[in-house]
Amino acid sequence: MSVDFNGAVVLVTGANGGLGQEWIRQSLERGATKIYATDLQQREWNDERIVSLVLDITDNASVTSAAQTALDTTIVINNAGVAFREPLLTTDEETMRRVFDINFFGPVAVSKAFAPVLKNNGGGAILNVTSVLSWLVVPPVYSSAKAALWMATNALRLELLPQGTAVVSLHMGYTDTPMTKALNVRKNDPVDVVRAGLDGIANGAYEVLADKLSVQVKRALSEPVEVLYPQLTGSALRFDQQPHILAEQASA
Template sequence: MTDLQNAVVLVTGANGGLGTEFVRQALERGATRVYATARNPRDWADERVVPLALDVTDEASIAAVAAAASDTTVLVNNAGAASGSSMLAAPLDEVRALFETNVFGPLAVAQAFAPVLAANGGGALVDIHSALSWHAGGNAYSATKAALWSITNSLRLELAGRDTQVVGAHLGYTDTPMTAHLDVPKSNPVDIVRAIYDGLEAGDHEVLADDTSVSVKSALSGSLEALYPQLAAS
């Protein structure tokens, strides 16, 4: 388990709805410093928050942040992009770009910070997945989340020998600017981040942060027709 009291936390994608809440609640739980990273970092008006520029698709940018934030003990891999791009209709360059941000970006950040966390006692890596890791939406976004889920499972095994806790967090629609255009029920980001940090501090390997994630994961043992009713109708 990882205690956030006196921790040094780095959050990627800190300007977003979830990222902002990860920063806020880390401080609330006693973190002494939070590195709030984004492509265009903003001023947080809090001396405990250190804004850093980070492009997760740029190896030089990642290396610079790893050097600047060498006291990090908890890494929250939250940065990502949303897209409804069809796997068949979207140009491959568009699909590749989404994988660069949502899959290879978090992996590159994890590679850069694994030795940092180990040097600081092990600490923790938190990867933000989605209920769509387990339920294809017929688009590239769900494919990226499925890939990141698999990567996190591998990282968990590799980092166990370095005493690094790896948490995979799953969630459904959450009320953030990224989902503002969707007319669907959404969870409050306050509740989602609280559940994830609770799981981190309890020593969990995986957090199902809402009912949607619980429901989708429980359906994996059933038939494909139950998970995808459109198959039965076709």
């Protein structure tokens, strides 16, 4: 189901961050007439088309309030998230639940709250930023939350189909935002990632693979598990130190 951005009203979570600002900029370029820029704190945007809205996606009352306020929303972009790089076995339960609250339960809560809003406005679309790490355990706790969001996105896609709401998952590798500032790795340009996501909504895609790494990892899911995790074969290197393994498969 394709969705037209001309005249759209778009709600973006995590709008104050680097990727969030790009969602706003490109949505307006494509013809959106209003943006609900939501985050934990209000921000002055100096653009009458942008409405700053306080939203804590981990708080049910806050999510409900946002859905009751932004009743004209036609597209929801679940962009908010938090990075966490510690191992699963050494992460305490409270921290693990916090990571899941932001990266899984939050986007699901927003999707559920806005489903009736989108239905009333003709169907619309939901895009969940799920990451290539939905399919690759690097790092474990964060990836587990993103994997859960990927599966929930699949469920939402089927459950919202009867009301005409498109549900899109966006997968990409490391992207140049404040969240990845400390990482010395090759990073995607946020402009390219957001363009791919918005193209997916406009063209009726169910799943958007925004970079070569996402294509490679998705393809490897049908291969033996050792392809994604070569350390299982006795290799001392982690997957992210052996990108050539999947690159060779992608070119085959």
